[in-house]
Amino acid sequence: MNKGYVYLIGAGPGDVRLLTVKGQQCLEKADVVLYDRLVNPLMLEMTKPDAELVYCGKLPDRHLLRQEAINDLLVKYALEGKEVVRLKGGDPSVYGRVGEEAAALEEAGVGYEIVPGITAGIGAATYAGVPVTHRDHGASFAIVTGHDKSPSGQPIIDWKGLATGIDTIAFYMGVKNLPYICEQLIEHGRDPNTPVLLVQWGTVGKQKTLSGNLASISELVRKENFSNPAITLVGEVAKLRTKQSWFERQPLFGKHILFGRTTEGGSDIARELTKLGADVFQYPRFVTKDQQDVTVHFETYDQIIFHSPKSVHWFFDQLKKKRIDIRSLSACFYGASKKSIKAIESYACIGMSVGEMVEEKKRLVIGSSHWEVREKKRVELYSNHDFCVSHRDEIVEQSNFTCQRVLDENRVDTIVFPSAEAVKVVTEHIAHCHETPDSLSSRANIICFGPETYKAASELGYKVDSTLQEPTKEELLNVLQHFK
Ligand code: SAH
Numbered sequence: 016m017n018k019g020y021v022y023l024i025g026a027g028p029g030d031v032r033l034l035t036v037k038g039q040q041c042l043e044k045a046d047v048v049l050y051d052r053l054v055n056p057l058m059l060e061m062t063k064p065d066a067e068l069v070y071c072g073k074l075p076d077r078h079l080l081r082q083e084a085i086n087d088l089l090v091k092y093a094l095e096g097k098e099v100v101r102l103k104g105g106d107p108s109v110y111g112r113v114g115e116e117a118a119a120l121e122e123a124g125v126g127y128e129i130v131p132g133i134t135a136g137i138g139a140a141t142y143a144g145v146p147v148t149h150r151d152h153g154a155s156f157a158i159v160t161g162h163d164k165s166p167s168g169q170p171i172i173d174w175k176g177l178a179t180g181i182d183t184i185a186f187y188m189g190v191k192n193l194p195y196i197c198e199q200l201i202e203h204g205r206d207p208n209t210p211v212l213l214v215q216w217g218t219v220g221k222q223k224t225l226s227g228n229l230a231s232i233s234e235l236v237r238k239e240n241f242s243n244p245a246i247t248l249v250g251e252v253a254k255l256r257t258k259q260s261w262f263e264r265q266p267l268f269g270k271h272i273l274f275g276r277t278t279e280g281g282s283d284i285a286r287e288l289t290k291l292g293a294d295v296f297q298y299p300r301f302v303t304k305d306q307q308d309v310t311v312h313f314e315t316y317d318q319i320i321f322h323s324p325k326s327v328h329w330f331f332d333q334l335k336k337k338r339i340d341i342r343s344l345s346a347c348f349y350g351a352s353k354k355s356i357k358a359i360e361s362y363a364c365i366g367m368s369v370g371e372m373v374e375e376k377k378r379l380v381i382g383s384s385h386w387e388v389r390e391k392k393r394v395e396l397y398s399n400h401d402f403c404v405s406h407r408d409e410i411v412e413q414s415n416f417t418c419q420r421v422l423d424e425n426r427v428d429t430i431v432f433p434s435a436e437a438v439k440v441v442t443e444h445i446a447h448c449h450e451t452p453d454s455l456s457s458r459a460n461i462i463c464f465g466p467e468t469y470k471a472a473s474e475l476g477y478k479v480d481s482t483l484q485e486p487t488k489e490e491l492l493n494v495l496q497h498f499k
Pocket residue numbers: 028029053103104105106107108109110111133134135136139186187188189214215216217218243244245246
């Protein structure tokens with residue numbers, strides 16, 4: 016049997032787009048993913064639909080035991096011949112215990128690679144608008160733990176060296192010990208007026224910052240109830256922070272949107288929202304499976320209607336597989352959308368819009384199984400037609416698991432339903448996470464695209480906050496900003 020392989024990957028500080036290209040490639044292929052508490056759950060949506068996901072959130076009082084168990088699991092899965100990803104927040108070699116995991120794999124003779132990631136000290140700082148070095152304000156940079164294995168949990172460090180020799184210091188896991196840290200730095204010669212910046216949940220919509228100086232920050236943290244995960248940046252560079260960073264200034268910063276999805280590809284508008292700074296979770300996730308063994312005689316139809324570009328590609332693939340010459344077909348081709356028409360034309364055939372269909376001829380409609388169900392309800396539209404299923408969109412159950420973590424972390428404040436179908440699909444599946452239209456309406460603003468979607472949502476019991484007349488990115492953006 017093939018021996019498996021392990022990738023020890025840094026997921027970056029939070030924003031899913033900060034994963035490296037290599038990290039993403041490994042994640043997409045992995046059979047098993049062991050991930051940490053600080054990994055953004057949305058990253059799990061990049062895995063194969065049947066990948067096994069193992070949560071390795073550490074319990075504060077059981078560090079050592081858990082780590083050994085994780086090492087054993089990595090070896091076990093690899094010896095079963097699996098491709099394993101160990102996904103850690105930030106960079107795996109910065110307080111990530113990657114050294115221990117690598118040693119365990121080494122000892123077991125398992126092949127592995129370490130894929131670096133962006134560490135929180137740098138990622139959170141830059142998203143808060145602060146460069147960790149600057150020609151005028153900081154020539155050296157140190158990463159320091161604010162918590163260690165000493166009996167008190169207070170870090171044992173060369174405080175004098177740190178206080179007087181390093182310009183910018185990033186303390187990890189340091190919020191609890193902040194009073195001690197500030198005290199030590201001041202006692203060992205650092206100016207009490209040195210700027211300090213705390214960045215909590217850096218690089219995601221929940222990002223929050225707190226500014227002060229060595230003398231004042233502990234009290235501010237206490238007052239604001241600021242907690243981990245946060246980076247404490249000490250040094251002159253911290254004063255470069257403006258009122259809002261480039262990240263926090265994005266129009267949709269701080270919005271956590273669950274965007275109803277009904278197909279594998281998802282929505283272009285949802286992707287645009289991400290670009291505008293929102294945290295967007297397209298839910299649920301679908302995987303498309305091509306229909307095999309179809310016995311339709313395409314040659315016998317006069318009109319063929321395609322529901323999506325995917326059905327167009329599937330159709331031409333079928334012709335090729337079955338060695339049917341396109342010239343033996345006499346049908347005219349119609350697309351249900353501009354994209355479908357474009358796909359038809361990419362095969363050097365004329366594609367027309369369904370609106371151009373005049374007389375009733377022998378018709379074949381090709382679309383996904385999901386459309387077939389819908390078509391049956393709307394027979395009056397194409398009264399005399401046969402339906403051929405080109406592919407099936409199946410829901411990936413794993414996305415309920417991602418959804419549960421997103422909800423647990425309170426990362427949904429807006430739900431967008433782009434269609435009545437999306438209302439139905441989301442409601443059905445989110446029930447696995449013990450949510451109802453009522454509970455969702457009270458935790459989030461509900462936005463519907465168009466009156467039909469509004470009707471479907473209201474009937475199911477949602478309290479709809481806004482209905483877009485025009486389902487465009489601009490109108491959605493307007494409404495979302497209005498909810499601020
Ligand atoms: N390997 C990680 C660090 C793990 S230790 C890395 O390279 O970033 C965990 C600590 O990292 C947290 O207590 C916090 O101090 C910091 N941290 C991780 N993610 C963070 C984030 N998104 N924002 C701020 N601090 C973060």
